[in-house]
Amino acid sequence: MTSIVLEGPIAELREQEIQLLFDIAEEIAKQGAEAEEDRQRLKLSASDLRDMFFMVVIVGEFNAGKSTFVNALLGDEILPTGITPTTEVIEIIRYGDKSKKPVMKEQDAIREWTHPNTGAPGVVIVDTPGTGSVFAKHERIAKQFLSRSDLVLFIMSAKKAFAQTEKLYLELARDYGKKIILIVNQIDLLDKQERKEVEAFVRQQISEMMNIEPPIFTVSAKQALQKRSGGLFSRNSGDDSGMDAIRSYLNQIFERIPPAKQKLIAQLDFADSMISKYRTKIDDRIQLIGADQAYVQELQEELQNQAARLAERLDITMQELQRVFDELRARGRKFIAANLTITRSLRAPDRNEIQEKFEKEVIGNAITQISDISEEYVNAVVDSSRRYWRSIIERLNKIEAVLEQEIGTPDAGSYAEQRAALQTAIAIADAELKTYREDSLAASLRDIFATNLSRFTTSITGLVVGIFALVLGISAAGPVTATAIGVIGTLVVGPALVAGGAAGTLLYWRKLRQDAYDELDARLQKLSESYRQALQDMTDRERTRLLQYGQEILSPVFSRIEVLSKRYQEQRAALIQLSSKSQKIRTELERIQVQVETTSEN
Ligand SMILES: Nc1nc2c(ncn2[C@@H]2O[C@H](COP(=O)(O)OP(=O)(O)OP(=O)(O)O)[C@@H](O)[C@H]2O)c(=O)[nH]1
Ligand SMILES: [Mg+2]
The missing domain is CATH 3.40.50.300 (P-loop containing nucleotide triphosphate hydrolases)
Incomplete structure (x- = not known):
């Protein structure tokens, strides 16, 4: 076979070019089966360069x-x-x-x-x-x-x-x-x-x-x-x-330009066309995965925002509730001041009358207000959670649509995994959404609040009525509640009643009222605490649910996307490097004078 023997710088350039062709072949091997044909071509080109025809x-x-x-x-x-x-x-x-x-x-x-x-x-x-x-x-x-x-x-x-x-x-x-x-x-x-x-x-x-x-x-x-x-x-x-x-x-x-140099230039052109072909492919993928990452970021931000919104909303609700409790307290104090007096005690009021009066003047529409406010909060949480899960599902579906375009690429394997993870994520989000449809959250909270409130009403009226009954000796109206006896007994009743005298009596009544105020405060405090606790618990549960979902379900999805993105960036960098190698060979090639000798060999 006859071939051209090259010497000097062009022989060196030929070696570099052969290496370049092999390097490109190796780099695009990462693209899997779709690049197989091109890899073979590159290898053939390299061996043609050896034959140099x-x-x-x-x-x-x-x-x-x-x-x-x-x-x-x-x-x-x-x-x-x-x-x-x-x-x-x-x-x-x-x-x-x-x-x-x-x-x-x-x-x-x-x-x-x-x-x-x-x-x-x-x-x-x-x-x-x-x-x-x-x-x-x-x-x-x-x-x-x-x-x-x-x-x-x-x-x-x-x-x-x-x-x-x-x-x-x-x-x-x-x-x-x-x-x-x-x-x-x-x-x-x-x-x-x-x-x-x-x-x-x-x-x-x-x-x-x-x-x-x-x-x-x-x-x-x-x-x-x-x-x-x-x-x-x-x-x-x-x-x-x-x-x-x-x-x-x-x-x-x-x-x-003699054939040898032409050959080197022609194959360098081919090398460049391969580099740019795969750069375009990878750039397209980087763009796709970029869209994924943008969605992912939105999702993560959404997750944070949602948690923050819940906390904010809870604050506002607690303030509203506090106002109701404050008013309740003011009315309670007024009631105590007006009714727990010596003058009033002389009139020997009826126990039922006091209870009715207390419920009307102090409790009033507080119960309705409290349950309205808390119900509104629960509904808001449910609503925004629903919206949140819907938007999660929508975004995940978008990511899935992007990933679908990637099926059939060499990364199909990791995309398949990615999609499976996404589908699980979507299914779980769907299930989460369903829990709101059943409305179990709102129902269970309503139960808790109802119990709290009725307990409060009973105990506070019981307390007030009990004090009156004990102090005014109207126990005939009904049995004094154990709570009332307990409280009053330990606090004031014993020593005060024994004290006697006008000054003693005044002191006694003042102390009695003060104790009643304190008791009212304590019970209101407890009630408001129990509300705060119930709402806080619910909010925490919601937040945990979001965060857990973020950590356990979404994070693996996201990290895979990041891995892919990194891989593409690396591939792009490698191709850019090969491209500059090619450019260097071309510059050299254009500069040198070619010395061509021919020999025959077999
Ligand atoms: N008139 C005329 N006929 C031509 C010319 N060149 C080729 N032919 C005729 O066209 C026919 C096909 O020529 P080929 O050289 O076998 O064509 P090909 O492109 O090699 O065809 P395939 O091998 O089948 O792909 C033959 O009958 C030729 O004689 C031309 O310049 N003028
Ligand atoms: Mg022919």
């Missing part, structure tokens, strides 16, 4: 005249041509002795020839089965050669320009960053006017559809072949087939 690949629709064109370039009719789909294998023509027999390779998918007219040592011409032909079984290999190519000659028939499959191959070549030359063949079948029209049409189509502007040539491969002017780079054969213009263009390409 410049590969000119001919592609186009079947019957466009590709094989005829190659024969015309060689000035030798070695490849089969015909009006039916003809080329069945990839035909590789290397530089070398023509007398060698062609060799079949790669399970008969490739046939290798040698011919002295490939143009220069190191230049290889590759003819492919036509796109859209019955031999598309070799399509995969044809595409492989397209990706390895250093120069693509795209042949179209003047009679049938721009078939669908042609467009696909052109796009592929463009996306690989290949240098493309477009050749409109069979122009002998058109008159002068038609040629112009076809050329204009092709130029317009390729610029509009592909957004590229490759050089376009028109040719009659058939006529060129008849002239038998051989050699890729032979000039001025003097035929009017259009082949001369193509040859001189190719000559220019190689004169300006």
